[in-house]
Amino acid sequence: MSHENGEALYWTAFGMASFAATVLIRRPWAFYIVAMIGVMISSPGRMSDSAKSWRTTENGGTASELADLQKMLEELKATLQDKEKATWEGAAFEQFQVAYDAFTKSIESLKSTRDTTGEAVDQSAKLYHAGAYACMGIASFLMAIGVTLEVLRRNLLTAAFAQKLSEKLGRAAAKAGKNLLVKHGMALTVFVGLLYMVTQQSETAGKLFPTLTAIPTELDVLKSGGVPEFGDSASLVYDETSGKLTPARPDLQSGGLALPGQG
Structure with a gap:
């Protein structure tokens, strides 16, 4: 009408x-x-x-935003379960599964x-x-x-x-x-x-994924008064014990420039 x-x-x-x-x-x-x-x-x-x-x-x-978000999460879950595309398993995937189930119910x-x-x-x-x-x-x-x-x-x-x-x-x-x-x-x-x-x-x-936090950028660190821990050579390392992804620092002693008097 x-x-x-x-x-x-x-x-x-x-x-x-x-x-x-x-x-x-x-x-x-x-x-x-x-x-x-x-x-x-x-x-x-x-x-x-x-x-x-x-x-x-x-x-x-x-x-359609919620339906699109739900579809994206389903695709992400399927990708994580596909061993040919990803090897995310153990405690990390279990934690994701719990958050995924709670988030899906919240979306519904x-x-x-x-x-x-x-x-x-x-x-x-x-x-x-x-x-x-x-x-x-x-x-x-x-x-x-x-x-x-x-x-x-x-x-x-x-x-x-x-x-x-x-x-x-x-x-x-x-x-x-x-x-x-x-x-x-x-x-x-x-x-x-x-x-x-x-x-x-x-x-x-929006609070159902409490463990997913963004990796701080150099700008974020500088704003807080700190010193960046890594630059362009940063990478992530999977800890099999805890099931977490942690930033890996480059080994500053393995090469590159050295101060005078150091070999």
Whole structure:
């Protein structure tokens, strides 16, 4: 369902209500309703498009990053298991397997949360789109009240009645606007909660490979005030006992330039 006209309906309702409150009704409660309509102005069409960006490709969305990451990890695991291409085994591979399993589960959970968030955004778009029509109804009601009051005020016999009618209809219109505003606020609260959940899960997923740390570059070491341990001749050595990859220092005594007096 397209919600592209939702934003235009909100602005039309806001304009109608503003005219009715300023020119025709001229009562404080009318401006209160105008303010409520102004707070609810949104773009249901863009919200609907955003829902597709949240949902994964498996559920009709456009978010493929998690699926691509999962595929890359599967390919990496297959490469590490292929003895013709790699010889990573023992404690190192076992540790990788544990991290891989935990990370895969986290990705599945994150994908589910993204799909849930996308559905929530889509439902919010429908609610806000319906709210646009509701605001149009309230604005039309204000216009009708304004025209009626303007006619009644011109007659001395009905002027007092117009005052009472204004307050009575104003309370009804304000109640309708307040109920609509509360529903919009509840939908926004749910959406913010889901966004927080996605953020927390993303951060948790990023911590599931605690043993994989980048080898510091010379620039990193210099920034910390240290001295680089190796240059272009750096390499990695596999420790069969611990199953770790450690940087290997070049042997400075095996060749190259020597200080005077040293052989």
